[in-house]
Amino acid sequence: MFESFTTRTKQRFCWPQLLLWVVVIAVIVAAPVVLPVFRLNLLGRFLSLAIVALGIDLIWGFTGLLSLGQGIFFAVGGYAAAMYLQLNSSEGQPNGIPEFFSLYGVDRLPFFWEPFHNPVFTLIAIWFVPALLAAVLGNMVFRNRIKGVYFSILTQAALLVFFNFFNGQQKLINGTNGLKTDVTQLFGQMIGSPEMQRGFFWLTCLMVFLTWFFVRWVVRGRFGDVLIAIRDDEPRLRFTGFNPTLFKTIVFAIAGGLAGIGGALFTVQSGIVSPQYMAVPFSIEMVIWVAVGGRGTLVGAIFGAVAIMYTKSLVSEAWPQGWLFIQGGLFILVVTALPEGVIGWLKSDGPRNLLSRIGFVRPIGTYPQLEMDGQDEVQT
């Protein structure tokens, strides 16, 4: 009885999940062979967005915190990576600092760039700085018991503040233009080269898997139960002796760190990071990936991000204005018909119910629960 301590209500193993993993692994193995470099690069970028989506699922799907400001942490991670790459490739430049500085007459590196000479520091900063930022911002909000839609509005307001700030700082980070990475060097190779891009694709796949594994570990067991309890009835949890503020700060920091990793991987595969990564619509899109994929199902978050973004790129090539309509339609579909998202629907026997409604499959006569009810009556 106790072996199944947490399996029943959450991470129930089922065939759609298995099937999905088979497909995913097949795609990852086959992709570099069959896809042209351009498409492979797109897939890699969308997979890095899946890492962001996993973080959103953790805070929204499990803990009930709807953040519309994940773009902040995403962009900060991207800037951290880009700053290292720029420094790494600026030896031939005037003053030995990145080229764009000369446009604004800056001849000394701003102090906060200095540590980004160090690759180890950069690898840590990519996730640690966004996580720390999220922890500080989150704690201020959570400590004051700001919840629900007010939390969402605040995160969006913070996003706008960061967006405007980054846009205005030409002398520090090249403002609106952002930082280019595709012509920078790493290990003596150009970042934008096909070999490098293939390497980043593999790295991204690995990171998606590790992230999935990590978040799964976090939400399993009692820590995850506390998150769900926060979502269900936070005040009640306090009277049981838990401090929800602490738990919320931790998961918000984790989601921030994951967004940073996703942002760094996205940046090196896009060739640029710019304040556009903090645009309001983009952060809302991130939430839609998770809603469509399925809140509270980790596979759903990955699937939502990759499938929606890939469809978006295909549609936009064929019919540039069409995507907005499709995205709006998807959103309405999820709100009205699939509140648990696609994966949530698959998990809750959605296909069977649909088929039986059309008349393909006979509906199940009784629910197993009703039979258990009968047994209990006999016992007592």
Next chain:
Amino acid sequence: MTMPLLELRQITVSFDGFLALRDLNLNLKPGELRAVIGPNGAGKTTFLDVITGKTTPSEGDVMFKGRSLLGTREHRIARLGIGRKFQSPRVFEKLSVQENLALAVSCPKQPWSLLVGGLNGNQRDQVYHLMSIVNLQNRADWAAGSLSHGQKQWLEIAMLVGQDPDLLLVDEPVAGLTDEETDLTADLLKSLAGDHTVLVIEHDMEFIRRLESPVTVLHQGHVLCEGTMDQVQADPRVIEVYLGTTEENNG
């Protein structure tokens, strides 16, 4: 005389000028079982809110184990040893019965210890024991939200017991329970008294009588009188504000 475990000193709670509690004084000795009755709106739930830190009184002080609870946050008060069952059952609906109880018995309730380890053997036994006390062992894997009202009541009582507080504050535990379940609940609470201090709020007079405990009557935010059930029921003031209607019904 032993030091009281809980001491409310001249508590006043004002909601925009409306005094939900007025100059309320109350002492609980360690190990005591106390019943609190009072008409609807008397301030019974508000007074639990004050003890558990949900509501800050505008005047007065709450002393627990000799220290003031004012300004202490809810989860700290809970960790000091005060547990609470809410008037309408509040359980975590999306979690299973087992998971609800596992959260209650978890100790320490810190993120890291919840992340890295499961329940230890004693705690597992405790969860299983609690489920058998409240007769939910067949529902172990059910989402708490799918339980009946009475089962939720019992689950919440079990969670309260699992938390193992020194002081149990129980708000209307038998609303919606069958007579048999009501009797079992009374026996359970009586068995807890002694090792624990228990304060029970209830409207069900049969249940209160069965507790065989001192009764405090609350009326308009004030203690009207204290005594045994018989003394209280004989008090003309109580008959006037509260039991009068009940006697008419019974007679």
